[in-house]
Amino acid sequence: MAKNVAEEVEASSSSSPLLSVEGASVEFWTGSSWLRVVDQVSFVVPAGGRVGIVGESGSGKTMTGLAILGLIPGPAGRLAEGSIKFDGHDLAQLPPAEMRRIRGNDIAMVFQEPMRSLNPMMSIGDQIAEGMRRHWGWSKKKATNRAIELLDRVEIPAAAQRAREYPHHLSGGMRQRAMIALALACDPKLLIADEPTTALDVTVQAQIIELFRELSDERDMALLFITHDLGVVSELCSDLVVMYSGQVVETGDVDRVFDRPTHPYTEGLLQSLPKLGAGNRELGFIPGNPPDPAALPPGCRFQPRCPHALPICETSQPELLTIGDRQSRCLLNSELSLQGVGS
Amino acid sequence: MTAPLLEVDNLSVQFVVGRGRRKRIIRAVQDASFSIGHGETLAVVGESGSGKSTTAQAILGLVNPSAGSVMFEGSDLLKNSSREMREVRRHLQVVFQDPYSSLDPMMTVADLIAEPLDNFEKLSSAARSDKVGELLELVRLPANAATRYPHEFSGGQRQRIAIARALAVNPKLIICDEAVSALDVSIRNQILTLLRDLQEQLGVSYLFIGHDLSMIEQFAERVAVMYLGRIVETGTVEEVFRSPRHQYTGALLSAIPTHHKALRAGRIILQGEIPDPASPPSGCVFHPRCPAATEICGTTRPPAVQTKSGEALCHHPLEIDSRG
Numbered sequence: 265m266a267k268n269v270a271e272e273v274e275a276s277s278s279s280s281p282l283l284s285v286e287g288a289s290v291e292f293w294t295g296s297s298w299l300r301v302v303d304q305v306s307f308v309v310p311a312g313g314r315v316g317i318v319g320e321s322g323s324g325k326t327m328t329g330l331a332i333l334g335l336i337p338g339p340a341g342r343l344a345e346g347s348i349k350f351d352g353h354d355l356a357q358l359p360p361a362e363m364r365r366i367r368g369n370d371i372a373m374v375f376q377e378p379m380r381s382l383n384p385m386m387s388i389g390d391q392i393a394e395g396m397r398r399h400w401g402w403s404k405k406k407a408t409n410r411a412i413e414l415l416d417r418v419e420i421p422a423a424a425q426r427a428r429e430y431p432h433h434l435s436g437g438m439r440q441r442a443m444i445a446l447a448l449a450c451d452p453k454l455l456i457a458d459e460p461t462t463a464l465d466v467t468v469q470a471q472i473i474e475l476f477r478e479l480s481d482e483r484d485m486a487l488l489f490i491t492h493d494l495g496v497v498s499e500l501c502s503d504l505v506v507m508y509s510g511q512v513v514e515t516g517d518v519d520r521v522f523d524r525p526t527h528p529y530t531e532g533l534l535q536s537l538p539k540l541g542a543g544n545r546e547l548g549f550i551p552g553n554p555p556d557p558a559a560l561p562p563g564c565r566f567q568p569r570c571p572h573a574l575p576i577c578e579t580s581q582p583e584l585l586t587i588g589d590r591q592s593r594c595l596l597n598s599e600l601s602l603q604g605v606g607s
Numbered sequence: 608m609t610a611p612l613l614e615v616d617n618l619s620v621q622f623v624v625g626r627g628r629r630k631r632i633i634r635a636v637q638d639a640s641f642s643i644g645h646g647e648t649l650a651v652v653g654e655s656g657s658g659k660s661t662t663a664q665a666i667l668g669l670v671n672p673s674a675g676s677v678m679f680e681g682s683d684l685l686k687n688s689s690r691e692m693r694e695v696r697r698h699l700q701v702v703f704q705d706p707y708s709s710l711d712p713m714m715t716v717a718d719l720i721a722e723p724l725d726n727f728e729k730l731s732s733a734a735r736s737d738k739v740g741e742l743l744e745l746v747r748l749p750a751n752a753a754t755r756y757p758h759e760f761s762g763g764q765r766q767r768i769a770i771a772r773a774l775a776v777n778p779k780l781i782i783c784d785e786a787v788s789a790l791d792v793s794i795r796n797q798i799l800t801l802l803r804d805l806q807e808q809l810g811v812s813y814l815f816i817g818h819d820l821s822m823i824e825q826f827a828e829r830v831a832v833m834y835l836g837r838i839v840e841t842g843t844v845e846e847v848f849r850s851p852r853h854q855y856t857g858a859l860l861s862a863i864p865t866h867h868k869a870l871r872a873g874r875i876i877l878q879g880e881i882p883d884p885a886s887p888p889s890g891c892v893f894h895p896r897c898p899a900a901t902e903i904c905g906t907t908r909p910p911a912v913q914t915k916s917g918e919a920l921c922h923h924p925l926e927i928d929s930r931g
Binding site for chain 1: 654655761762763764791792793794795796797799800803818819820821822824825826848858859860861862863864865866867870871874876877878880881
């Protein structure tokens with residue numbers, strides 16, 4: 265089923281996708297059984313496109329990103345089913361050595377905490393050069409010069425001097441820029457960024473979002489942007505994947521989803537957005553909490569929190585259905601007229 | 608007009624770092640003045656290094672200010688003896704950002720909530736558990752939460768426990784230090800709604816510390832924007848959001864990620880980052896990043912420009928929005 269959906273999306277997308285995740289499920293061993301935290305997730309990222317995955321803590325968005333990179337923490341975790349097609353390869357079937365070649369080369373990543381991803385014992389310049397020396401066999405000098413160019417491109421002032429410094433010398437915003445330079449080193453076709461601006465101040469976040477947009481445009485680099493913040497996605501991405509409780513609940517063009525969501529969870533998220541200058545005191549929110557993956561509610565996973573739920577939502581599990589170029593996982597889809605937020 | 612509940616006047620906090628030739632003085636807060644009325648919410652907003660949390664800590668007596676006064680119901684908190692402070696503390700409670708580290712994992716929810724109460728009153732065990740039940744109901748947690756432990760709850764529910772704990776001693780002012788910043792979007796507004804309902808019900812005041820203007824619009828009546836230790840603009844949330852006057856406030860508002868294309872159109876993206884507080888820029892502290900800065904901004908402290916509901920310290924204030 266999920267596979268069909270992915271194929272339909274693929275067919276409707278004008279260019280053939282760079283990345284196509286099809287029915288991917290991630291499970292963790294709890295000591296007695298496998299617990300599913302990502303359930304049959306399917307979506308595509310076109311070459312040079314920008315797709316945002318939005319979800320709250322525990323929605324499975326980060327694990328989906330790690331699954332694409334072949335970085336599900338083992339041995340307790342596994343990709344239980346599904347395929348991850350990237351540029352003609354099925355990453356799920358690739359031997360580890362091949363996967364390592366693609367990771368960091370064709371697919372790069374940026375995480376929320378650059379301090380955890382950067383080596384504290386190595387200068388910034390050497391870290392960026394390392395990838396080019398390893399993947400391309402470049403000389404140290406050539407790679408270092410290129411590293412300085414990249415640092416300059418991500419707008420780090422005095423790049424040549426910064427290249428000799430260590431991560432702890434840099435501010436949070438500068439570290440994230442260095443991390444982006446590192447990710448760019450091998451000219452990736454796809455950059456996966458997991459909450460890369462969440463820990464940054466608002467004014468610095470605005471700078472980094474702008475930088476992502478420019479880099480993606482000038483390098484024709486696809487971006488898979490994982491975040492909890494719909495505002496950031498609306499600024500940066502053209503397509504949106506909304507995840508809830510391990511499943512994709514809605515996908516579509518960002519503007520159209522904002523204008524008219526087709527899943528009540530998306531509606532709730534949109535109503536929770538800041539209203540900026542609207543001058544009203546309404547605070548939109550979704551009641552309750554996301555479910556425990558070990559004790560999922562019967563029927564639709566969102567049903568206990570859904571303001572539109574009917575008795576049928578407790579008994580039937582909704583499938584992810586395709587309507588035009590949109591997908592939605594809601595039993596009442598055709599009957600509901602959900603509220604969006606104008607642009 | 609009645610006296611405000613809390614009145615902070617020219618508060619300054621300095622930290623001395625290093626020794627000898629490496630000694631540096633960090634002016635974390637400089638001349639901060641604001642007040643909060645009964646049943647009112649003031650938001651203090653600023654990015655990291657703005658001094659907002661240090662301001663809250665100074666009010667709570669967790670750091671010693673180098674100058675200024677903090678009047679709470681007419682008594683100066685900075686001059687109080689520790690015995691007097693004990694009584695005042697009852698009316699001054701705090702909810703921190705991280706409900707994972709601020710709640711003792713070894714205590715049941717009932718004990719966590721009743722702990723502040725035990726400090727001030729000797730209640731019979733029946734009266735104590737009645738009070739715990741009342742508080743749980745107030746923050747909309749089930750009665751059976753009392754016998755459970757913090758790890759059994761989600762982030763949002765833990766924050767409800769922290770709020771119940773703060774409410775236990777009937778405070779007049781609760782300082783919310785980034786109290787909803789770590790929560791998921793859908794949960795964040797639940798907690799803000801709860802805080803607002805509690806205010807209506809109990810008349811409690813809030814000093815709401817946050818890094819993000821987008822969070823406070825529907826929540827606070829007034830706002831003070833801080834940058835590098837200084838309050839650069841004050842006013843009602845309504846006026847500041849509609850027509851910010853300080854260049855920094857304008858930039859901060861326009862940096863909020865939004866789907867509103869009209870709001871993105873005139874966006875100001877600031878260059879650089881907040882400077883080192885140990886060597887703050889001369890003149891206006893914001894001038895090195897300010898899109899409107901001229902020579903005077905680097906040499907002279909900005910004057911206070913009066914607005915309808917507050918003031919902005921800026922040489923080149925933004926024009927008043929025509930709709931305002």
